[in-house]
Every structure is written in C-alpha cells, then in structure tokens.
Amino acid sequence: xxxxxxxxxxxxxxxxxxxxxxxxxxxxxxxxxxxxxxxxxxxxxxxxxxxxxxxxxxxxxxxxxxxxxxxxxxxxxxxxxxxxxxxxxxxxxxxxxxxxxxxxxxxxxxxxxxxxxxxxxxxxxxxxxxxxxxxxxxxxxxxxxxxxxxxxxxxxxxxxxxxxxxxxxxxxxxxxxxxxxxxxxxxxxxxxxxxxxxxxxxxxxxxxxxxxxxxxxxxxxxxxxxxxxxxxxxxxxxxxxxxxxxxxxxxxxxxxxxxxxxxxxxxxxxxxxxxxxxxxxxxxxxxxxxxxxxxxxxxxxxxxxxxxxxxxxxxxxxxxxxxxx
Amino acid sequence: xxxxxxxxxxxxxxxxxxxxxxxxxxxxxxxxxxxxxxxxxxxxxxxxxxxxxxxxxxxxxxxxxxxxxxxxxxxxxxxxxxxxxxxxxxxxxxxxxxxxxxxxxxxxxxxxxxxxxxxxxxxxxxxxxxxxxxxxxxxxxxxxxxxxxxxxxxxxxxxxxxxxxxxxxxxxxxxxxxxxxxxxxxxxxxxxxxxxxxxxxxxxxxxxxxxxxxxxxxxxxxxxxxxxxxxxxxxxxxxxxxxxxxxxxxxxxxxxxxxxxxxxxxxxxxxxxxxxxxxxxxxxxxxxxxxxxxxxxxxxxxxxxxxxxxxxxxxxxxxxxxxxxxxxxxxxxxxxxxxxxxxxxxxxxxxxxxxxx
Ligand SMILES: Nc1ncnc2c1ncn2[C@@H]1O[C@H](COP(=O)(O)OP(=O)(O)OP(=O)(O)O)[C@@H](O)[C@H]1O
Ligand SMILES: [Mg+2]
Numbered sequence: 046x047x048x049x050x051x052x053x054x055x056x057x058x059x060x061x062x063x064x065x066x067x068x069x070x071x072x073x074x075x076x077x078x079x080x081x082x083x084x085x086x087x088x089x090x091x092x093x094x095x096x097x098x099x100x101x102x103x104x105x106x107x108x109x110x111x112x113x114x115x116x117x118x119x120x121x122x123x124x125x126x127x128x129x130x131x132x133x134x135x136x137x138x139x140x141x142x143x144x145x146x147x148x149x150x151x152x153x154x155x156x157x158x159x160x161x162x163x164x165x166x167x168x169x170x171x172x173x174x175x176x177x178x179x180x181x182x183x184x185x186x187x188x189x190x191x192x193x194x195x196x197x198x199x200x201x202x203x204x205x206x207x208x209x210x211x212x213x214x215x216x217x218x219x220x221x222x223x224x225x226x227x228x229x230x231x232x233x234x235x236x237x238x239x240x241x242x243x244x245x246x247x248x249x250x251x252x253x254x255x256x257x258x259x260x261x262x263x264x265x266x267x268x269x270x271x272x273x274x275x276x277x278x279x280x281x282x283x284x285x286x287x288x289x290x291x292x293x294x295x296x297x298x299x300x301x302x303x304x305x306x307x308x309x310x311x312x313x314x315x316x317x318x319x320x321x322x323x324x325x326x327x328x329x330x331x332x333x334x335x336x337x338x339x340x341x342x343x344x345x346x347x348x349x350x351x352x353x354x355x356x357x358x359x360x361x362x363x364x365x366x367x368x369x370x
Numbered sequence: 371x372x373x374x375x376x377x378x379x380x381x382x383x384x385x386x387x388x389x390x391x392x393x394x395x396x397x398x399x400x401x402x403x404x405x406x407x408x409x410x411x412x413x414x415x416x417x418x419x420x421x422x423x424x425x426x427x428x429x430x431x432x433x434x435x436x437x438x439x440x441x442x443x444x445x446x447x448x449x450x451x452x453x454x455x456x457x458x459x460x461x462x463x464x465x466x467x468x469x470x471x472x473x474x475x476x477x478x479x480x481x482x483x484x485x486x487x488x489x490x491x492x493x494x495x496x497x498x499x500x501x502x503x504x505x506x507x508x509x510x511x512x513x514x515x516x517x518x519x520x521x522x523x524x525x526x527x528x529x530x531x532x533x534x535x536x537x538x539x540x541x542x543x544x545x546x547x548x549x550x551x552x553x554x555x556x557x558x559x560x561x562x563x564x565x566x567x568x569x570x571x572x573x574x575x576x577x578x579x580x581x582x583x584x585x586x587x588x589x590x591x592x593x594x595x596x597x598x599x600x601x602x603x604x605x606x607x608x609x610x611x612x613x614x615x616x617x618x619x620x621x622x623x624x625x626x627x628x629x630x631x632x633x634x635x636x637x638x639x640x641x642x643x644x645x646x647x648x649x650x651x652x653x654x655x656x657x658x659x660x661x662x663x664x665x666x667x668x669x670x671x672x673x674x675x676x677x678x679x680x681x682x683x684x685x686x687x688x689x690x691x692x693x694x695x696x697x698x699x700x701x702x703x704x705x706x707x708x709x710x711x712x713x714x715x716x717x718x719x720x721x722x723x724x725x726x727x
Contacts (some may be wrong), residue, residue: 249454259515269467
C-alpha cells in the first residue's frame with residue numbers, strides 16, 4: 046500500500062502537469078478567491094471609480110437634475126487653494142498620529158501587558174470594562190463626554206476639581222484636541238487591547254520562565270521576548286488603525302463639529318462629509334466633496350503602501366502550513 | 371552548591387502541587403525527581419527556580435533561605451521539555467542571552483557562547499533559527515543556554531521526553547558526562563525510571579505531591595521501603611502475591627494455595643506470624659526449571675532479548691522473564707524456581723516494608 050502511494054508520487058513528480066490539470070488548478074484558485082474578489086470590486090473598487098467620476102463634475106444639490114457637466118480638475122484646484130487646506134491636513138496628521146501612538150497602540154499595549162500580568166480573572170474583567178465605550182452607541186457616548194467637559198456651572202470635571210480650588214471652565218472649549226483624542230482613544234484602544242492580550246497569552250509559558258531563569262527582569266522579558274513575539278499584531282494594529290482613524294470623523298462631528306472656532310479640530314474626513322453632504326444652507330457640493338474624499342482614498346492607499354514597505358509585511362507572512370499540489 | 375528543601379509546600383486553593391517536601395541535594399550531586407504524571411515534580415522544580423512562590427516551607431541554597439530571591443538572582447540554568455528556545459533569536463542569540471543580561475562585554479560573550487556551542491557540537495549552527503533545527507539540535511542549544519553562564523545549579527524538566535529512543539540514550543550519557551565534568555549540582559525531573567536510575571546519584575520518588583523515598587538507585591531497587599516504590603521502580607514491575615509466612619521445623623515457609631516456598635531465615639523471620647503479608651518478587655528473580663512451584667503459561671509477550679510470560683499459579687497471576695529459546699506456549703505446564711534471597715515482604719494495611727522499616 047505504502048509503495049503504491051509512493052509510486053504514484055514519483056510518477057507525478059516526473060511528468061509535467063497536463064494542461065487540463067493546470068486549468069483545473071487555476072479554476073480552483075479562482076473559485077476560492079472569486080467571492081472575495083467580487084466583494085472588493087463591488088464595494089470598494091467600483092465606488093472609488095464612481096467617486097472619482099463625480100469629483101470631476103460640479104454636481105451639487107442645485108443642479109442634480111441637469112445633465113452632468115464635467116469641469117476637469119477644477120475641484121482639485123479649488124481644494125488645494127482652499128485657505129484652510131494646510132490647517133485641515135495638519136489637523137488630520139496630528140489627530141491620527143497622536144491618537145494612534147498614545148491610545149490605539151500605546152495604551153492598548155500597556156493595558157494588554159498589565160492585564161496579562163495580573164490575576165487572570167481581574168485581567169479579563171478589566172478588558173471587558175475597556176470594551177464598554179466601543180459597545181455604547183456613539184451619540185450616548187459623546188453626550189456623556191460633553192457632560193463631563195461641560196461649561197460651568199455644569200460639567201463633571203468642574204464638580205470634581207472644585208474642592209481642589211481649580212477654576213471652573215468650559216473644558217471642551219479650552220482643550221478641544223485633548224477631548225477629541227481621549228474620545229477616540231478610549232474606543233480605539235480596546236481593539237489593540239484584545240489583539241495584543243490574546244497574542245501575549247498565546248506565548249508559551251516556558252519561554253517567559255526561561256527568560257526569568259536566564260536572568261531577565263520583568264521589563265527585560267517584555268522587551269526581549271514578549272514584544273518581538275507580538276510583532277505581527279503590533280504592525281497589523283498600527284496599519285489598520287491608521288487607516289480607520291484617517292477616515293473616521295463621527296465622534297469629532299458629534300463632539301465639536303470641527304470647532305470650536307474655525308477648523309480647530311476639523312479633519313479631512315469631516316471636511317469631505319461637510320462639503321458633500323452637510324452645508325449650512327442646504328447646498329451640498331457633491332462634486333467638490335467627492336474630490337476631498339478621493340484625495341483621502343489616495344492618502345490611505347499611499348499610507349498602506351508605505352507601511353507594507355517599512356514593516357516588510359512580505360517577510361512576516363509565514364509559509365503556508367499546507368502544501369497545495 | 372548545596373540545596374535544601376524544608377517542608378516545602380505549594381497549594382492553589384484545594385489543589386496540592388507539593389506537600390511538605392523535605393530533601394537535600396549535596397554539592398555537585400545529581401538528583402532525579404521521579405514520579406507519575408501530576409505528582410508535583412515540575413511544581414517543586416519551579417519553586418527551586420523561583421518561578422513559583424512556596425505556600426509554606428523553605429528553600430536554602432548553601433544554607434541561605436532564598437524563598438524571596440528573584441529567579442534572575444539565583445544563578446541557575448534550566449532545560450525544558452519544550453526546549454523553550456526563543457523563536458525570534460538565532461542559536462547564537464539564544465545561547466548568549468543570559469550573558470547579554472549580565473552585561474558581559476561583546477567579545478567575551480562571543481567567545482563563551484562559541485565555546486559552549488562547540489562543547490555541545492552545535493558550533494556550526496550559530497546563525498540558524500530554532501525552527502530550522504532538529505529536535506536533538508534544539509535540545510543541545512537549550513542545554514548550551516543553561517550552561518553558558520556557568521550556573522551553580524542546573525534544573526532539568528524532562529529534557530529528553532521529546533527525543534527518539536536512540537537520541538535519548540546518547541543525550542542521557544552526554545548530560546551525565548557534562549554534569550560530572552563540570553561538577554554542577556543538578557536536579558533532574560523525569561517520569562522515566564530508567565533515566566532516573568541510570569543518571570542520578572540519588573532518586574527522589576514522589577507521589578501525590580509527597581516524597582515517597584529518597585535514596586540511591588540501588589537501594590530503591592533492592593530495598594524498597596513501601597509497596598508503591600517496589601511497584602514503581604523496576605521494569606517489568608515486581609510481582610505481588612498475598613500469602614502467609616509460617617515457621618515449621620526451623621524453616622520459614624511462604625504459603626498460599628498451590629504455592630509453598632522456603633524463605634531464608636533473615637527475611638522469613640520478619641514476615642512470620644504476621645498473618646497475611648504481601649510477598650514481592652521481580653520477574654527476573656524467577657526462573658523456569660525442572661522442579662519447584664507448578665505454574666501454567668497464560669500469555670507470552672516477546673521483548674526481544676527475553677520473553678515476558680504471564681503465568682498462573684492457582685488463582686494468582688505473575689510475570690516471569692524467560693529465555694525465548696524455551697519456546698513456551700500458552701497452556702503449557704512448567705515449574706518455577708524463586709530466588710528467595712531477593713523476596714520482599716510488605717504489610718498489606720500500612721503498605722510498608724516488613725524488611726527495611
Ligand atoms: N498553576 C497551577 N494552578 C493550579 N494547579 C496546578 C498548577 N500547576 C500545577 N498544578 C497542579 O499541581 C499538581 C502537580 O503538577 P506538576 O506540574 O508539578 O506535575 P508533574 O509531576 O510535573 O507532572 P508531569 O509529569 O505530567 O509533568 C497537578 O495536580 C496539577 O494539576
Ligand atoms: Mg511536569
């Protein structure tokens with residue numbers, strides 16, 4: 046029996062696969078990849094194309110019943126000439142960089158390390174608490190933050206700090222960025238927290254024991270063993286969260302609407318939304334908004350490529366565990 | 371370094387990992403912890419390493435209590451069943467990691483790691499990752515990493531369990547040779563009694579978290595103090611037969627239905643007149659001969675060099691080692707000669723030896 050099987054293998058190895066076999070293999074691959082490919086095409090690629098087409102027109106709520114007029118790259122020229130373009134771009138990078146490093150990765154990693162180094166049950170409970178902001182409806186969550194940072198005589202912070210002689214103030218107005226970042230960070234941290242802590246818990250106990258016996262302090266064992274071994278989730282969360290922060294705006298919209306004042310906390314995605322779908326006089330500039338949206342897509346794709354290069358994702362991808370014929 | 375355990379206990383709620391262990395390891399001694407799965411060998415070892423905090427009792431290194439000394443300050447080397455090599459580091463980085471933590475200068479680190487690697491025969495594999503090594507090579511790296519900082523105590527937790535039988539044999543003698551050469555005090559956890567008996571100066575037999583016996587391999591084998599040790603040590607295991615020992619005309623007879631053997635008086639007198647006792651005899655101390663106790667062959671198992679034969683004597687069943695040349699067959703009637711100088715006697719209620727109490 047064993048010989049027969051081996052014999053077949055040898056024959057297979059010698060003869061190049063027939064055209065029919067090759068065809069079958071190709072079709073098999075497409076069969077498996079097909080549904081996902083269709084989804085990406087229909088729900089990402091196609092909308093991006095439509096977005097681009099719209100961005101080349103002057104489509105708006107005042108002319109949508111007329112035939113489309115193409116205006117070339119006018120919308121893009123207008124965008125880059127916008128007085129607040131540098132401000133919004135700077136805001137966006139500041140918002141993404143600070144939220145990402147302090148919360149979505151930094152805080153998540155810190156909490157993951159903490160909750161995996163204490164009593165198991167306490168750690169689990171702690172992680173559960175950190176999930177609460179994520180499962181709270183956005184409007185309620187933001188309402189809560191607005192109450193916390195409200196102007197005097199209201200505001201939880203004012204009430205709490207009053208006994209210490211701190212002057213009551215409208216915290217959200219005084220420190221809008223602080224709250225924008227806190228609000229997003231508290232939600233964002235839980236994603237990394239879950240991924241990091243499961244990755245840390247998957248590290249074999251013996252490795253940590255070995256490191257301790259080898260002479261490592263807790264900090265050294267984290268630096269030399271734990272962090273290198275969770276490199277993959279770290280890079281994944283960084284990349285994924287960068288992209289989702291770039292495109293997220295709903296909390297900022299609900300919290301500050303990009304203010305206070307002119308464009309203080311306005312980020313790119315929020316501008317795109319406002320231009321396209323929400324202008325004060327009910328004048329929705331779909332074409333112009335689409336141009337903002339399309340530039341954001343380009344920024345996102347550029348960031349992905351940079352991450353792929355810098356982090357060398359190819360090297361992180363392991364060889365397939367199953368050999369396919 | 372000398373190691374002493376005093377009433378060492380580890381509990382997690384109701385679960386008992388180790389229960390009042392008392393034991394000492396002399397300087398440069400090689401001690402094996404032997405016992406069935408779940409008896410607390412790893413727990414005890416990890417307390418010695420400082421990974422687990424004892425619930426009660428003391429651990430002393432050279433007379434100093436080290437209960438609260440962190441693992442990194444205990445100067446020990448440890449080898450694991452899983453090898454526990456750092457997967458993201460190559461062989462050199464793995465071996466030199468303990469030195470790096472000690473802030474040893476680079477060139478000396480290089481030299482020492484290379485020396486240890488050469489000693490282990492893996493000097494040419496320095497820039498491979500653990501995943502690119504065979505199990506045996508990985509085990510050598512693990513051993514090298516444990517040795518490189520010249521520890522005062524080596525701890526082994528079933529280091530050879532994942533290796534094939536031949537490699538296990540050669541690694542066994544290699545570890546023993548290394549340990550003797552370097553003179554490092556060692557504690558070696560295993561559930562393989564051949565490993566324990568061949569490598570260790572003294573063997574600590576454990577069961578349910580308790581120390582059952584602690585003595586040299588020969589003594590464990592020839593003078594077992596409890597029924598558990600008699601049955602646990604030795605392969606194939608000792609036969610046990612319930613019987614009565616009586617004195618008749620100056621001779622001591624061990625008797626049961628279909629069985630009557632004269633026992634030398636030094637052993638017989640300790641079992642005589644005690645009612646029912648348990649007689650223990652090893653399969654290799656029973657031979658098939660022309661005269662003696664009649665028995666019937668029941669099952670013949672070939673072990674290669676010997677046949678292990680299950681025989682019936684009346685109601686009782688015993689195992690005997692026999693020469694395959696005899697060609698014994700099921701149902702055949704034979705006679706057995708017992709080497710009565712090797713018999714053991716145990717009290718059936720206390721399970722203690724009547725000979726070596
Ligand atoms: N961290 C722990 N929490 C609770 N119980 C534990 C823990 N570690 C071990 N035990 C229990 O303590 C007992 C002894 O375990 P230990 O690992 O020391 O056994 P062992 O002798 O090393 O067994 P094996 O030969 O299978 O490795 C077992 O009953 C085990 O379930
Ligand atoms: Mg164990």
